[in-house]
Amino acid sequence: MFRGLRNTVCLLACVLVTVSCASMGRDLETPRFSVLGIAVDEIGLFEQRFEVRLRVQNPNDIALPVKGLNLELDIQGEEFARGVSAERFEVPAFGETEFTMRVSTNLVRSATQLSTLFAPGTDEVDYSVDGKVSIDLPFMGSVPFDAEGSVRLTPAPR
Numbered sequence: 255m256f257r258g259l260r261n262t263v264c265l266l267a268c269v270l271v272t273v274s275c276a277s278m279g280r281d282l283e284t285p286r287f288s289v290l291g292i293a294v295d296e297i298g299l300f301e302q303r304f305e306v307r308l309r310v311q312n313p314n315d316i317a318l319p320v321k322g323l324n325l326e327l328d329i330q331g332e333e334f335a336r337g338v339s340a341e342r343f344e345v346p347a348f349g350e351t352e353f354t355m356r357v358s359t360n361l362v363r364s365a366t367q368l369s370t371l372f373a374p375g376t377d378e379v380d381y382s383v384d385g386k387v388s389i390d391l392p393f394m395g396s397v398p399f400d401a402e403g404s405v406r407l408t409p410a411p412r
Contacts, residue, residue, distance in 0.1 A: 284397055285318060285345060286311040289327070289381050289405045295356060303358045304335060310353070310387070312345040318389050319344045325385030327357055335359035342390075380404050 291307040306327065312318050324338040337357030345351045384400035 282316075282318075282394070282397075283313045284399055285387060286313065287383060287387075287399050287401045288403060289383055289401070290352065292379075292381075292405060292407055299361070301358055301360050302335075303356055305354050306335075306337070306357050307352065307354050309350055310345050311350040312347060315347050316391075317344050317347050317349075319391065321388045321390040323355075323385055323387040325355075325357070325383050328382045329379050331380070331382075376407065378404050378406050 288309045288311075289306060290309055293305045293307075295303040295305045297303075310320075320343050322338070322340045322342070325336070326333065327335045327337075335357035336359075337355055339353075339355040341353065341355070343351055343353055380402070381404065382400070382402040384398070386396040386398050388396050
């Protein structure tokens with residue numbers, strides 16, 4: 255009698271584990287990122303900081319709770335700045351969210367791009383961005399992303 259009960263319990267446990275793993279192992283599409291604006295935050299002799307306004311779109315049918323991200327930003331095809339953010343936010347299912355993060359660069363790494371950004375008449379530049387976004391869902395971890403386009407420069411706050 256106990257043997258039959260034990261076999262039934264083991265069979266049910268196996269079915270539950272299989273169903274749970276199947277539902278967690280969903281194939282999620284990578285969120286899409288785009289740069290909406292770049293503004294000067296701080297200019298120093300050795301380091302320059304910028305605020306980058308980003309939009310992230312979620313093509314999935316579940317909300318994506320973001321717990322952080324890191325990125326590298328190239329301007330006009332050249333490495334420009336890097337940044338990390340631990341700001342938490344959620345991107346709704348089939349929705350989008352905008353957020354601002356700080357990135358930093360230095361004069362040695364980005365002299366050419368800085369001269370482009372501050373050149374008279376420059377109001378738009380080409381960019382590419384790549385990085386990883388950490389999703390706070392079981393078995394998700396970090397998801398790589400990349401994007402490119404052109405972006406209008408926003409004036410520095412006064």
